[in-house]
Amino acid sequence: MLALTLTATLSLSLINALDQGKGSLFPRYFYIYRGMSRAVMAMLIMGMDSILPIALLIDPIFLGWILSLVLVLLMLNHAIMKAIVGSLLHYTGGFRPSILGLGRWYVSNYLLSAEPVYVMVITSFGYLNLLLFVATYISLRVITWILLLFMKNEGVKRLCSLNYDRVRLIVALILTLSVILRGVS
Template sequence: MLLPILIAILSLGIVEGINPHKGLLFSSYFYSFKKRLESYLLPLVITTFYYLLGIIVSLLVIIPHDTISKLVLLNLISTSIIMKVICSSSNFLHYSGSMKPALSNVIKWSLANSIIEMAPIEMIVANYLVNLGFIIFFLSNFVTREIAFYFCKNSIPRKLYLYNIQLMIEIPILILLLIGIILT
């Protein structure tokens, strides 16, 4: 099961890294400093480290399928949705470290921000709902990204999507996970 998860992570990172001007904000930042190779490798590194924490936590944490666990997960996912909606326009919940264009700084930023933004919660809930939750999570991540990209041409949501990709992806996924917990 770990090989398909690794393939999904790497393919998602490669898809994000094809065009650094339309990908993560850091890719454009690296590209502006004439670090072209790093700008193409950066999405792969960020995607891997961003989800690595969630995968490790969800593999180590075994959650029993009882009412108390369901309520705890429901509260955590609701808090994550509220936090992402309310704090999306500010830097209130965002780690800001060194701006030097180095991959080690990006790894620090990614891990710190994934902890602050409660990213492991998404993986834990996906693992709680289905056994192959990781694959479903990555596929829904990719599909949501592509749908948002194609339907938001020349509009404010498209500009928001290009600026803050994670926000546009995570809120629909979190809402789907919330519905999944309620229905189980």
């Protein structure tokens, strides 16, 4: 069970760091066309999704097995819908290349991605898994931005351009199996 949980935690960190739906390419755009100050502002906006996991690290909450199961059902439902009709669960319209437009785009996609549900499921596995998720996610996100901005790495750009909806479904299935196995044992 520990291997499943660690695999899912690290996979979700990787997906969130590289997924273009999470805005991994926007700092590069703002750096190229608007300069470094706008790129840094874009990185700060895109980094707001770390607030919930970090807050849970500071003040951990206990999720019972039943609440974990409900969260898993929500997560699984979302992952299946995203794998089937991913484009409908992603806000793309009305993006103007401005920091305010980026903020609107980010908040809309953060809510549509159901990321808080995924974070709460990882929280149900304990403090160490959440710490691993936060550390891996933030590290990968920073490395991705450095490679995109300063080294102009095309391989990372291609990785960021992939559609991770089906991979997210596999991660959701692994997380579901981990919660079920934890509840049975």
